[in-house]
Amino acid sequence: MDVLRLTAQLKKIGVDYFAGVPDSQLKALCDYLINTFGVSSLNHIITANEGNAVALAAGYYLSTGKIPCVYLQNSGLGNIINPVTSLLNDKVYAIPCVFIVGWRGEPGVHDEPQHLFQGEITLKMLEVLDIACMVIDRQTTEQDLEKQLYVFKSLLNSGKSVALVIKQGGLSYSEKVIYKNNSSILREEIINFITEAAQDDIIIATTGKTSRELFEIREKKGQLHKYDFLTVGSMGHSSSIALGIALNKPNKRVWCIDGDGAALMHLGAMAVIGEKAPLNYIHVIINNGAHESVGGQPTAADAISFEQIALGCGYKASYHASDLKELQIVLSEIEGKKGPIFIEVKSAIGSRKDLGRPAITPIENKTVFMDYIGECS
Known part of the structure; x- marks a missing residue:
């Protein structure tokens, strides 16, 4: 379905406000919103995480009386459970919302391992949350949507929420959007420098292309993968995984290679890192100001100072x-220094067109990684 037809039908039921976290399955919608409303306007805001989007949508409804729309990948359903059940639900404040959910890991469709279980339970989760849904695929017509939204309107009027679940290829958009920034260095080059500095240290890599590039760097150099934990899912949690390891392996340096979007998603983790203050912890955020792995849509990273946040958190x-x-100068300067240490590195948006994916399963990665850190004192 053309996203112009989708949004036209939503507008018929009074929905013209959008907040959410970008998703590759919803790239057509995200590109349309960027082209139409920009990054942050009265009609569209890209949020730090999905729960943030739900709360923002609630504020919109409370101040306007109009129905908001929240978009997200199904992996973000976990982040919305609390505000959906304790804020939106009709047994609490009865705040209506339309959710547009990208269905990664759809049963029967090939996808990456981190999406498989979430894909299996997506419709069940919505049912448990008392959110009626419609699945949209390539065959869905505008008339099908109009008919279903007419049914949904009565639910929304009663304070309930509804969802449109988008299968692969379910939405289309004819206009291209190119995302870029002013940086010239690639993330893969940065990761290569970090692996040289880390040597046999422990590295925790965030989800998306960061983990993919780290894996390929090791392959190219003929190095073992035992040093690295590739966080293929759980966006925003790599820094906390690294903290848990650093606290329990105090004699081994632990590097977290993070992304700006991931760090923003659960920024409170930095406060805990600073409070626990592991001496062996190095936190690197590669900041390209974009949700690159799902299309390149912008984050809020350009509006903040990660450096000041880190110092304020106690790094x-x-x-x-x-x-x-x-x-290179920074990596030389931190050698032998006590942590937690924070490093922000600016990078370009983009990666090699032939970038592959890890050739080992998450369980295989976990096994060799645990074997290695088990040897560390």
């Missing part, structure tokens, strides 16, 4: 690098 030192020369 012992904070550094910034805008090119590889500066990064």
Whole structure:
């Protein structure tokens, strides 16, 4: 279905406000919203996480009386459970909302391992949350949607929420959107420098292309993968995984290679890292200001200072690098210093067209990784 037809039908029931977290399955919708409303306007806001979007939508409804729309990948359903059940639900405040959910891991459709179980339970989760849904695929017509939205309107009027679940290829948009920034260095180059500095240290890599590039760097160099934990899902939680390891392996340096979108999603983790203050912890955020793995849509990273946040959270030192020369200087300077240490590195949006995916399963990664850190004192 053309996203223009989708939004036209939503507008008929009074929905013209959108908040959410970008998703590759919803790229057509995300690109349309960027083209139509921009990154942050009275009609569209890209949020740090999905629960944030639900709360923002609730504020919109309370102040306007109009029905909001929240878009998200189905992996974000976990982040909305609390505000949906304790804020929106008709037994509490009865705040209506239309959810547009990208269905990754749809049964019978090939996908990455982190999406498989979530895909299996997506419709069940919506049912448990008392959110009636319609599944949209390539064959869904505008008339089908109009008919279903007419039914949904009565539910929305009673304070309930509804969802449109989008299968692969379910939405289309004819206009192209190109996302770019002013940086020239690639994330893969940055990760390569970090692996050189880390040597046999432990590395925790965030989800998306960061883990994919780390895996390929090891392959290219003929190095073992035992040093690395590739966080293929759980966006925003790599820094906490790294903290748990650093606290229990105090004699081994632990690097977290994070992304700006992931860090923003659960920014409170940095406060816990600072409070626990592991001396062996190095937190690197590669900041391209984008949700690159799902299309390149912008994050709020350009509006904040990660360096100041890290220092405010109690990190012992904070550094910034805008090119590889500066990064090399920073990596030399932190050698032997006590953590937690924070490093922000600016990078371009983009990756190699032939970038592959890890050739080992998550369980295989876990096994060799645990075997290695089990040997560390």
